[in-house]
Amino acid sequence: MTYLEPSYFFDYNSSPIQQLIAEFDIDTLSKKEKAVGIYTKIRDGYMYNAYAISLNQDNYRASIIAQKDIGNCVTKSILLIACLRGLGIPARLHLGKVKNHIAVERLVEKFGSNELTPHGMVNAYINGKWLKMSPAFNASLCHKMNVAPLEFDGENNSFLQQFNSEGNRFMEYIDDYGFFDDVPLVFMMNNIKEHYPHIFDTGDATTEFNL
Structure with missing residues (x-):
């Protein structure tokens, strides 16, 4: 199946990824248990930062991402x-x-909008069905923003925090670009340049932005 293959971006045979999954790569765990475990580890082990954006393809390679903390x-x-x-x-x-509705002042200042694109999530095939999950927002950040962390149970979709704990609108999906078997870097770069042209005015493909 295509969705199991390694690639330049999904280089899971690399040492950083093998080290990351080692505790779950055991026969006594079911695929559901493995998925839940690694989802939670990545959700909380890497702090979310919407303002770290790169035009360098290496920064979208899993083995490189694994060595960072955000x-x-x-x-x-x-x-x-x-x-x-x-x-x-x-x-x-x-x-x-997606469109964010809480704590958007900095988003609007930096991006000129409270809309974020492209927004990424994961589809995983577990026990005969595709499930959606989003590891983006670490639990500590969610608590700070008064939003319940997204928990993944290996049986149900877990990808959208519509409201905070007070019932206020937090996040909504406003467009769907579909799914991809590999990282569509050209599409992603064109997308962010189209939506945020004021940020990417250097033309330098190696630039990494921390807004």
Whole structure:
């Protein structure tokens, strides 16, 4: 199956990914237990930062991402997909556009909008069905923003925090770009340049932005 194969971006045979999945790569765990374990480890082990954006393809490679301690929704999704495939679980990247409604002042200042694109999540094939999950927001950040962390149980979709604990709108999907068997870097770069042209005005393909 295509969604199990390694690639330049999903390089799960690399040492950093093998080290990351080692505790779950044991026969006594079911695929569901492996998926839940690695999802939680990546969700909370890498702090979410929406403002770390790169035009360098190496920064979208799972083995490189694994050696950092922060990531955005796309890079954390790439890392999770590589780990899932390394554990024998088919997984693919799902991209879309989202709108944030809480703590958006800095988003608007830096991006000129409270819409984030492309937003990344993961589709994983577990026990005969595709499930959606988003490892983007680490639990400590969720608590700070008064939003319940997304828990993944290996049986149900877990990808959207619509409201905070007070019932206020937090996040909504406003566009769906579909799923991809590998990282569609050209599509992603064109997408962010189209939506945020004021950020990417250097033309330098090696640039990494921390807004």
